[in-house]
Amino acid sequence: MKLWNLLSSLIIPSASLEGQMSDSGITNQLTLERELPGICNRLFQEIGSQQSEWTYQKCLAIDLLQAGVDEVHTEVKLPLTYKGQVVGNRRADMIVELASGEKAIIELKAIEQIRLLHRVQLEYYMYYANIPEGYLVNFPHDDGLPSVTDRCEFDYQVLAGG
Secondary structure, X not given: OEEEEOOOOOOOOHXXXXXXXXXXXOOOHHHHHHHHHHHHHHHHHHHOOOOOHHHHHHHHHHHXXXXXXXXXXXXXXXXEEEOOEEEEEEEEXXXXXXXXXXXXXXXXXXOOOOOHHHHHXXXXXXXXXXXXXXXXXXXXXXXXXXXXXXXXXXXXOOOOOO
């Protein structure tokens, strides 16, 4: 399991990943592990820190498919059974299938910082999905909405009732 927080020093700078992807793209766990930090960093730089987890999920799915991942499944139900009966379920953010036949779970967060609870959540998903590889990626989140002042000009006036 790999834990990545985009503000962490664990992230490989995207510039150092340029030109390192194989010609066929992300086809196995090794290339996924090598390319995922750069893909996430570029995504984060492009859309910023104030997006919802769902938005990052949709953008990352697009980027992974463009990078050569065979299939990206989002919001995948993981059923919980009791005495042979499904009694509930959890949802993994993403399960990716690679050309090699390997699969990985990618659990996304858009929070201030990752906690142990989030790691346990990913481990739970890996166990119940029987997928040995998982990635926990955090897009650090600021409160509020993205700034658009550099792209728009606003004018307002107070109207007095009368």
